[in-house]
Amino acid sequence: MSLVIGLMSGTSLDGIDAALVECDNHHRPVLREATGIDMPEPLRRQLWQLCHAREAAFDTLAETEEAFCRLQAQAVSALLKKSDIAIDDIAAIGSHGQTIEHRPGGSFPYTWQLDNPSRLAELTGCRVVADFRRRDLAAGGQGAPLAPAFHDALFRDRQQWRVLLNLGGFANVTLLPPEGSDIPVVGFDTGPANALLDGWYTRHHEGRFDRDGAWAAQGHCQKPLLERLLNDPFFESAPPKSTGREHFHLPWLESHLKEEAPADVQATLLALTVESIARELERHLPPDTQSDARVIPCGGGAHNIALMKALSVRLSPIRTERCETLGWSPDWLEAGAFAWLAWRRLEGLAGNLPSVTGAAGPRILGGIYER
Structure with missing residues (x-):
């Protein structure tokens, strides 16, 4: 030991x-x-x-x-x-x-x-x-990402698929098939999470982050803006893939803006995080396993109430499970x-x-x- x-x-x-x-x-x-x-x-x-x-x-x-x-x-x-x-x-x-x-x-x-x-x-x-x-x-x-090997050692289940969802500056997923499966573990970055949410919040407020997603909850997702953001080639690229601030940053966001209100931009960024995650899970989780699969959020974004609510709605029938129930704090x-x-x-x-x-x-x- x-x-x-x-x-x-x-x-x-x-x-x-x-x-x-x-x-x-x-x-x-x-x-x-x-x-x-x-x-x-x-x-x-x-x-x-x-x-x-x-x-x-x-x-x-x-x-x-x-x-x-x-x-x-x-x-x-x-x-x-x-x-x-x-x-x-x-x-x-x-x-x-x-x-x-x-x-x-x-x-x-x-x-x-x-x-x-x-x-x-x-x-x-x-x-x-x-x-x-x-x-x-x-x-x-x-x-x-390197954490998936650790997730494999820590969280693989005997019967159901588990998805570790890390919501840091950028979001990444680890897809863990049941023990004994011959399907390999897959993990990759899905796109921006707190990096853009925090950056846009700091641009318009004092403080470092949008606590509980309260400001995003005041805005309304602008679907045309969301689609422009999702048109970035990264979101359609196949794994293995990883990204960071050198790709997704405030100038990247600003290049897609028109006349949207700041709170609506924040709401759209939250939707971008949710939608980019959901689309990847729909691509990579076997369809017949999704009703039994569990998504386990971790990282700072796991404390964002608005983000967690939006994820729960969008990912259905896939359900989320608290990391603490498996013996580890998400932090x-x-x-x-x-x-x-x-x-x-x-x-x-x-x-x-x-x-x-x-x-x-x-x-x-x-x-x-x-x-």
Whole structure:
């Protein structure tokens, strides 16, 4: 049995999640403890600018990376204090880093996560496993999503299909067939979620996000705008596929706007998230299984009341199931995934699913940075 800490900072740029996970070869991963630490506004602004910059100075990158690394160390310290565990009892820290840009297509595929695992090892006194995505990319994969392998280890059911729906800055799904099925696990990004919802909200209000989807609920979905947005080629492309801010951003949204009211745009963005998810499930879930399948929402969007209500209506007869009923909080799955991936690296086990990422085969992901 190993205790591993996973660190995750997603595309929403709202903070760092830290999860303490118990891993072994005989049981499903167990969440022992978790905590989160908010992203300070100055660091959030720096990261936001880097995510949208065409060029950046080296000293800006170094300064931002150092600040981010120190925040990661604070998250580790807070988690250890909360769980009453000593750093010497931790086998490793799995650090995802902060994605700045992700371009898995084209002549020179790349993915870049701002991170300094050597510095994190120095600050925490713990072994660090990091740089998970590029090994899959090197093998011809998308480098994302990587969480489906963890979802497979954690949530596969004996009889029914389960769909893990992560609603972070971008939405992604993992389709898990019943145990014993010869159908491979499939997972991919479906399109934008909180990244555009938060960005449009921040454009018109103080605060970082539309709590409970209250502003979106005041507006009305504009179907012509929704159809213009859904005409983007990404939504019709076949898996494997992944995306990020380099594709879906506020200028992309603004290029489709006419004279819509801001609240109606927010309502339409919520509908875009719902519709893009629903269409993918209709394409990829076997029709005769949909009445028994369960969708399990996780990530920050799982707390958006308006989004959850709209999803429940649109996905029927597919039903949603709370992640907590399966033993995990929806807030810590991503951080838990990178704890598990770090443990897989220490064990010399593959961490990717080629059926998900499109890689040439299973690969051991991440590099090890000793303390």
